[in-house]
Amino acid sequence: MITQHGLKLGINLISSYFGDIVAKVCECLLRKGTLSLGQIVRLTELSRENVKNSLLVLIQHNCVQAFTIQQEGGFQEETKIITQYMVLFDIIIHHMRFPKFLAIVSEDLGKECEEIFEGLLQHGRLSVNQILERHKQTSNQSEGNSQEAVQENFSRLVNARYVERCPAHQPFLAPLTEEETAAKKQGAKSAKTRRQMAEASETLEQRALAEAAPMESIRFLVESFAETKVDEQNSEEDPHSVTVGEKRKQGDLDLDIEDGTRKKKKEVLWRANFEEFVRHLRHKACIANVRTRFDDGAGIVLNAMLEATRSTETKVKMECSVPLSMNTIFEEVMKSEAGRSMTLERVRAALVQLGCHLPAIGIDETYSIDLKNIIELAQNEEVESIVLKRYGREAYRIFRLLSKAGHLLETDKISDTTFVDKKDASKILYKLWKDDYLHMEKIATYGGKQSQFLLWKVNKKSLWEHVLDEMYHAGLNLRLRTAYEQEQEKEILQIPREKLVGELAKRYKRLRKVRIVLESSLMKLDDAIMLFHDF
Amino acid sequence: MEMSKSLRYIIAVCGGEFIKFITAISIPSNSEYMRKFFFSIRMSQSQGTSTVKRKRQDSSPAQTPEQVLLSLIKSKGDMGIWIRDMKRETNLPENLVTKAVKSLLVQKLIKEVVNIQSKGRKHYMAAEFEPSKELTGGTWYVGGNLDMAFISVLKDSCLKIIRKMKVATLEGISDFFKRNKIITVECTTPQIAEILRSMVLDNEIIEVKSTGLGDYSSIPIGTVCYRCATGIGLGQGPKIGAMASTPCGVCPMISQCTPDGIISPKTCVYFTKWLDFDF
Incomplete structure (x- = not known):
């Protein structure tokens, strides 16, 4: 769920990076949810051309994902296929984190990789050729040599999973099966119609995202040497992807399969893998x-x-770290300079501190750290410091x-304990x-002198949302x-420095x-926003 | 005398109701005896202790308002009673109750105590009782106020002890207090436990379970113990988070702040103060 001020911040970011018209389209999508081009035109009262270009900008910068669905026609109408646009709020907010992402790449892989990566952030998505082109323009080095170096560095970026293949431009979502539609229809009749509809559309968006995501096996696959192969694969899963920049804008945004497939040889597009950066942070x-x-x-x-198991993590919000044996942990610790001075005993003590239970005689035991707990503690700390x-x-x-109590406590009890x-x-x-930091319940007793007791508790779920919004x-x-x-x-700022x-x-x-x-x-x-939203 | 006995009996049984009744009526009787009797009751009500009353006490179970009140107050034990409740329970008029209470106070049969729940209310208790925990607010209250000085002395001592011992159990700390006679007043183990709990809430110390290793070697595994925080950020009290270090994080008006409103980041005085650098 996007909170009120999260939405405003997103609009502010888009408006300062891409201008007011794009921001208006983005705002419309953020407020109303997934829409078709026609709906956006109607709601924003902008010209079709403007909306189209805005959407192109947003897609280019990974803020919008398009997908097509089949809509059953009414009386004497044929079944239509319509394109829907969904906004990706998280990626909009990621835009203000770009300096952080750049710093990570620079620290990890060095200056050259940072330059390539910067290009990707600036342009949203690029093909390898475009990256090479850009490098040619920005640097004055001799061509042949640097080209190879750029390719080499690009591969490093991909191998480190900082860069990934772009998702499919416009995945097609097959209509729901009989059962699902029935369930939906039933829901529509019930009193909770709107909520259920919202849920249904949410799953639709999730489906679209899942459909668009490149297969895990090719997500980080650089195949510059076997281009034909890539193309085949690519055209299979991504039949209507449009090329970047100028050419892209010429392409018709609405679905046009014929046109899409006949386009000249398509290139694989790459973008920053935000998931990896969130994981890193x-x-x-x-x-x-x-x-x-x-x-x-x-x-x-x-x-x-965490360093040792980064690539095996299946999602960002891992509850526990991937289990490792004591030997592996010790080996990994020895790899870093600071860890080299640690003894096995010290490592064991650290694991205990981190909440692992060490058996007296450990054979083939694996250890995993409760990361969710650490995140929760950090969240508590943040809110407590605000209080x-x-x-x-x-x-x-x-x-x-x-x-800490996690349940209702009475005023007197609170006063006594604290x-x-x-x-x-x-x-x-x-x-x-009054400021929504606590939840209160009144209890009235009849008979006896004091007739009313006030009970208090911290309702973390709603409070966290409130704090995130703040x-x-x-x-x-x-x-x-x-x-x-x-x-x-x-x-x-307009006056020259020396004056x-x-x-x-x-x-x-x-x-x-x-x-x-x-x-x-x-x-x-x-950092704190990520702690509450992304981690 | 027959009549007076039965009357007294009625007073004893009906208590306040009857007295209220007889004080409310004028004296219609032309009987000299009745007049005297009523007069004597009124006297005892208005003048407190009188010879009449004492005599009567010896001779019969009949009660004056004072006695009624005293027995009521006594019956409340260490909880005492609010003056308005006395009126309600005895049905005596206000002036009578006030006077009786005053006289009882003079005789030191009752005392006034502070009720922590409502400090403004006059609360009375029989002299032989000590006010209950509910009334005083517990051991940490003195005269209805929280004894902050005592608490902070205890806190400081606990912190020093824990620093010295590195890891300490509740019993250990309590023993230390007793052995070294750190404080002159008696301080029970549960009291120290309360102090420690509040220090944990203040993030001054942390509660851990003994692992039986290192510092914990002398403490059985699993025992709850307390230690000063060892990390970099701890031991200095709570950390200031990212949100709390911006003006908006501590702003009481944030809910009314809008980009172009009366309260807005552009005109915000907290921001101006925050960004007011001296050169």
Whole structure:
């Protein structure tokens, strides 16, 4: 589910990268859900041409996925095949993380790979030839040599899974089977029609995504040497993919199978594999959390374990790390420089800290770390720190009590356990409740003097959603403020650097500092957003 | 005297109802005896202890409002009773109750206590009782207020002990208190447990289960023990998260903040203050 401010932040990002018209189309899709071209034109009141181009931009930058469905015709009408467009919110938000992704590539694979990768981020999706072309233009090196080097580096990027094949441009979703349609029809009659419809359309989108995704076996396959083969495969699973850039825009966006298949030889398109980066950042967050909670040793061991099993993880939100035997863990730890000083005993102690139960005599035992738990602890910490800063130390204690208890507690009990004066405790609880941080229940008893008790608890599911929305809001605010500061000092930015003296130089310096603070805060805040949304 | 006995009996049985009744009526009787009797009751109600009353106490089970109140208060034991509840339960008029209570206070038969639930209410209890936990708020309350000084002394001591011992169980800490006589007042093990629990909530110490290895070697496996956090980020209290370090993270008005509204990031004073760098 996309929260209100998440949506606003997404629109803001699209508007600043691709302009207002594209943002309008994107907003329409974000608010209304999956739509066809005609519907978008009607809802946005933009010209067909504008909408079409906007969609092309969004598809090129992986923010929109198209798919076709078969629609049964009515009276005297033939069955129609229509193209639907669904927006990919997560990828829109990923756009503000590009500097992070670049840093990861640069750190891992070096400068040359970073350059290639930067091109992919800038253009959304590119073929190998386009990458080579771009490299030719940007660098002045002798051609032959560098071409091979670029190809080599590109392969490294693919092997490291930082780059993947683009999903199919327009997968076709076969109509639902009899049973499914029946279920849907029944649902439509019931009172919960709308909700069930929403669920049905959600599965439709999930199906589209699954259908579009390249097969695991070719997802990271570079076949520049056997191009014909690739083409065959590609045309099978991706019959109507359009080529990038200029040519793409000429292609008719609406489904046109004849045209699509007859197009000249298609090239395989590549894009950044966002999943891998999210995984990378998730691992990093887990390791950082463990390091602060325990010590470096625990961090090193977890790092080694995750590093060794990265390619075998089946999804981003892995609940537990892939099991490894003690020998493998020890070997992996020894690979890193920091781990070389660790003894087996130390590694064992670290595993215990990480929550593994070591048997007294371990033969063929495997160990796996509860990553979900680490993420949850990190989430708790983040929310607790907000409570501390916003509501004070006593509220922090009360909140932690309720969050740890996980069930309803009565006001007096809370006040007693946390050493907060009863009156103050009531006030704090009320304030937290008013701001949606707590859930409250009233219980009335008849007979006896006190007739009403107030019970409180932390409802994590709804609170986490609320906090995430506030984070999107804060992120949007940081971006808006950055834009505002830039706007304020527009004149200074137009003056050449060397002419900036005295008061102007001061203002320039201030602006720079302001931007650094705002942007670095946004990056840090984004870590927290990922913690709640992506991990 | 026959009549007076039966009257007294009625008073004793009906208690407040009857007294209320007789005080409400004027004295219609022309009987000298009746007049005297009513007068004496009224006197005892208005003047507190009188010779009349004492005599009567010795001689019969009949009760004055004071006695009624005293027995009511006593019956409440260590819970005491609110003055309004006294009125409700005895059905005595307000001025009578107030006066009787005053006189009982002077005689030190009852005392006023603070009720933590409602500090404004006048609450009374028989002198021989100590106020219950519900009334005082428990061991941590003194005179109706939370004894913060005592709590913080205990907290500091616990932290020091844990730092010294590295890993400590509740019993260990409690023993340490007793052996070294750190505090003069008595402090029970459950009390220390409460202190430790609140310190865990403050993130000053962490609760762990003994693994029987290393620092834990002297503690049986699985025993709950406390230790100072060893990690880099711990031991310095709670960490400030990414959200909490931006102005929006602590902003009380965030729910009313919109891009172009009255409260907006462009005009936000918190932002301005945050970005106000000195050169």
